[in-house]
Amino acid sequence: MGSSRTPLKSLDLSFLRAALQAMAEGITLADSSGRIIYSNPAADLILGRPPSDGDPDSWAEYYGVFQPGTNDSFPTAGYPLVRALAGEETSGVEMLIRNPAVPEGTLISVAGRPIRDENGVIEGAAVVFRDITTLRNAQAELQEALFELQDLQSQKSELTAFLVHDMKGPLTTILANAELARFADLTAMERDLGTEEILGVGRTLHRMVLDLLDIRTGEDGRLEPHRELIHLGALMRSVTSGGSLLGYEVSIETTGPLQIMADPDLVRRVLGNLVDNCVKYGPAGGRIWLDSHVDKDGSALISVRDEGPGVPSDLREVIFEKYSRLERGTGRRRAGSRGLGLRFCRIAVEAHNGRIWVEDNVPSGACFRVELPGKPLSSESEPPP
Incomplete structure (x- = not known):
């Protein structure tokens, strides 16, 4: 079968016009002076204006043409149509259109080409442009x-390193005491002290694991406290009875009714983390106070x-963020720390519809x-035996 294509020269101008009118891309034609002689419906819709009767110097104000991401007008010499009239071919030139018809702004990508006669003389120029606002917004979201994904991956890697470090x-303490008990000739008191130390660090490891799990559950909104009657005085004494506080002067004071309804495990771990924080940042053998009312x-x-040394006022929210732990008194992040303890405290307290904060201790x-x-x-209650 022979070709049935119609030669371009014999195409009716009405057909070409209909084709341009139907295109989704904006098309604008200008004569050699830069005066617009044709603009298809897509161009008028994208630009929010009918064709301008003025020269290119007036387009910035008429159409509202800006450099993307700024409030600066797009320079006339940079318009693809003006560059095409100078004989330059362009593509992918991004411009922002913002006027009363498109107040939020439309980002367009423009290509321009010179139109030459049979002798190569420039008779005009054509530009084709399309709305890329949705595309750029999608790219920005991606x-x-x-x-965010890279940050989460980085946090995951840091968390693994921090947990191993902590x-x-x-684990070294547990192994050392176990080896000592196995091979050394220890007195009963020495053996008891070693056992107590093993139990203490074992509880610390256990709390670390539970904190990590509860942080994940709490951030998903699924941490539900199991409330029961607890005696604050007895709970505070149980938190401070471990071997990790040997040599510290611990003061416990309670006032008012002593029993409340709360999750004893969560509250105990909150207080345990706060006491550990005192040990980490306070002076060795210093004083630690626990008060309740x-x-x-x-x-x-x-x-x-x-x-x-306390916590600087501008960092008192930062310390409750995940993976954040500061060198008190300096405001610097301390390397090699998981920073999960205080994050758990906030999640556990907020699960009770409560709140936690830090302020200066006097002096x-x-x-x-x-x-x-x-x-x-009960209005008053004695500690359980």
Whole structure:
């Protein structure tokens, strides 16, 4: 079969016009002076204006043509149509159109070509452009999602390194005491002290694992406290009875009703993390205070204070973020720390609809305060035996 294509020269002008009118891309034609002689419907829709009667110097104001990402007008000499009239071919030139018809702005990608006669003389220029606003927005969202994914991956790698680092010390203590008990000729007291130390660091490791799991559960909104009657005085004494506080002067004071309804495991671990924080940042053998007060309305205020350098006021929210732990007194992040303990504290306290914050201890140190809503079941209660 022979070709049935119609030669371009014999195509009716009405057919060519209909084809241009139907295109989704904007098409604009100009004569050699830069005056627009044709603009298809897509061009008028994208630009939000009918064709301009003015010269290129007036287009910035008429169409509202800006450099992308700025409020600066697009330079006339940079228009693809003007460059095409000078004999230059362009493509992928991005311009921002913003006027009353498109107040949010439309980002367009423009290509321009000179139109020459049979002798190569430039008789005019043509530009083709399309709206790429949706495309660029999607690309920006994908880029942001990629950055978030990379950040999460980095945090995951850091978390693994931090956990290994933090577990190394307790595991070394456990192994050393076990080897000593196995081969050394120890007195009963020495053996008991070693066993107590093993139990203490074992509890620390156990709490680290539980904190990590509860942080994940809490951030998903699935951490549900199992409330029961707890005695704050007895709970605080149980937190401070471990061997890790040997040599420290610990003061415990309670006022008001002593019993509230709360999750004993979560509250115990919150206080354990805060006490550990005092040991890490306070002076060796220093003083640690634990105070609690329960109002008649059932809200409990618990304070844990130390004699360390305190926390700078501009960093008192940062320390409750995941993976963040600061060198107190310097405001610098400390390398090799998981920074999960205080993050867990906030999640556990907020799961009780409570709040936790840090302020200055007078005359020095940090004072962590925990406010828990609860319902006291007795006005006064003696500690259980």
